[in-house]
Amino acid sequence: MTTEVRVPTLGESVTEATVATWFKKPGDAVAADEMLCELETDKVTVEVPAPAAGVLAEIVAAEGETVGVDALLAMIAESGAAVAAAPAAKTEAAAPAASGNDSVDVMVPALGESVTEATVSTWFKKVGDAVAQDEMLCELETDKVSVEVPAPAAGVLAEITAPEGTTVDASAKLAVIAASGAVVAAAPTAAAPAPAAAAGGKDVEDAPSAKKAMAEAGISRDAVTGTGRDGRVMKDDVARAVAAAASAPAAPAAAPRAPVAADDAAREERVKMTRLRQTIARRLKEAQNTAAMLTTYNEVDMTACMDLRKEYKDLFEKKHGARLGFMSFFTKACCHALKEVPEVNAEIDGTDVVYKNYVHMGIAAGTPQGLVVPVIRDADQKSFAEIEKEIAEKGRRARDGKLSMAEMQGGSFTISNGGVYGSLMSSPILNPPQSGILGMHKIQDRPMVINGEIKIRPMMYLALSYDHRIVDGKGAVTFLVRVKEALEDPRRLLMDL
Template sequence: MSTIDIRVTNLGGESITEGTIGEIYKKEGDRVQKDDVILVIDTDKTTLEITSPAVGYIKKMHVDKGDDVRRDTLLIELCTEIVDQNIKQEEKATNNTTASKKDAPSAQKMMRENEIKPNEVEGTGMGSRITKSDVIDHINRKEIPTTCSMQDNVQSISKDINVTREKRVKMSKIRQVIAARLKESQNTAAILTTFNEIDMKNVMDLRVKYKDPFEKKHGVKLGFMSFFIKAVTLALKEVPEINAEISKDEIIYKNYYDIGVAVGTDKGLVVPVIRSADQMSFAEIENTLIQLSKNAHENKLQVADLIGATFTISNGGIYGSLLSTPIINPPQSGILGMHTIQNRPVAIGNSIEIRPMMYIALSYDHRIVDGKGAVTFLAIVKQYIEDPSRLALGV
């Protein structure tokens, strides 16, 4: 028999020092194949999967869900050879049940929490596999006993009400850091927000005109975000203080343009970074956005994907937001908020027309950026978006 200790050897980078045990997909005695996911660790930047390095079984699990871990913490003892005859017999006896069907991890978790035995639930998944929906249906079908006393009924109903009205969940590391950093931003920076609005008609017409040939040539759709990223990088070059940060008694001006794009996920907001965005084509920006967004939703972002942005763009418009005041991501000095496109009557020359309009907002650190610079920045972005041909010419 050979035993392997699985430890937290690397939490994803030097900037990450601790994490929290998230979902656990295996238990003691379970057999695992090489690269099977045993558990995940939530850190302040991403989610890390801990996989089995070899075929074997879980001899001992040293952590539970919610435990805090650091580098070199012992997580699992893995036996790479099954020598325990009892385990062999148990596996053989249950081969026609557990070996032939593997219930969904979310279903197993819910059954443990509600003290439900698997044989009580009818599985509707492939091979009678129990899904989370099966467990929920089983719970919903349970009836309140009719033979109990009135007091028992009241207590039972009261308990059910408490369960359904409140749920206490420990904050994930990502959510804790989001909360801390946003509060730090408010406590440190002198945040002010200025607004403008953009007529999106020309950009929308341009997208319609070149949508099909662009996708055919580059294999990706042409979205609004690439126009805004292009416009922002050009505006930052004209108003360099917004692409700078304060370090003690110095101002550090950045001559590179790494743009963070806020992405909402189930675990919270993450801001992957598009490096050297000013040097990228529209197609390169769109392809990078798609890959970063996909990795964010699949918890596959690396630490390097999330650090070092010089400026951030947040698009609340995808959720229907008409107007907002975004919070700066320190130590940056500015963040652009995009919003939903809404048809509104506007004055065009001497006439009133219905145009697709978008409000944009720039939150900036007034310690380093003056009002004139902030207003100028938004005016430049507005000019580029309303006349997108200027983006190609850089004028």
């Protein structure tokens, strides 16, 4: 039994469309409502879902063809009926000859909420290598975390469909694992498609509507970045390029790189920025461009905290199984101050101010891959021990690249400790959409006047960067003074003073 895939209703007065992209090929399994192809009209782009589950038996309208409303696009066969059709399709595509029972697809795992794509950073296996079930095959890099991809089954890596450097979406196929006996003949062929794809990258046919739009706008193909399959330019890509070109005069052009002498160039190394580093750069610049950012400073005498920590750290660790550090003191002090100055814990949403009756504390952590900010949820409700345990555990997983997306979302305020690297004073940048971030710094003995006498005290500079659109100077200074008071006399935290 077969099911027809036909052109859906295209909209009022639209009678035809162009088949822009097929996301499946004959022989591929499809699920009900899975996107099969994309059509382009002179007004909109239309996605065509599968009307039933099965196997794509035949593509009737190839890419680039113009079709009318209700025209036949493809045929979907039941899984059992498609067995005979699938080998023919695979032969035509020169794919490895492993039957469905002998091969397992390696797919992109769940990337987390709001993450739609990743970059293949490293393959730990090559085509022809034997793999054990759950053995790590490759590592993906998103704009926030690294994701390891384990082997879903034991066998031999027959094909790598997404080589290193490839950007893949959340439902993409990464590789194929074949049964040991079936892969002997397939392994040499498996690597062949990659060079062909790379070589043919510039010969991809752009969508007809995109060509027409480029001609009308007078924009060259080189000025448009294609987002379609294999880099194909779609109509929306042209519209974005035209809009970018129109707004270009308002934004200063990037400064050209200064000429480099030949002998210096030979000693340089050019490394592509990781997706995480690109995202960090973009978000930090967005914070500067969006918020009215201002920083206020103060200093705190750490004597009381250091004495308290020294007196109880052994007992604390023995009872709670966690080291007593300074981060729990600062976290509790900030939670205390945020109750009095709630706008520092708020955010702007359009023309509204969203006040948060909770404190989800972001703790900035440096990792080999870049800066990440795991969130301690409901920090205002947690004890010193709970905070220390969570900071230690999330800091360790941040360095190992094991944090999930959920653990880095939803923060309402952030603490950044540059002092661990020796920073004496700095102005931290906001973590959007938050309105405040506290910078901690190096503890350094300095001469201070105490009751008319010069004393040597362990002092730390504090910096609060805040969004002046929502936080006034009085509120910012009050917040920092309350943090200072709580740290210089931790008993105030117990008395809620």
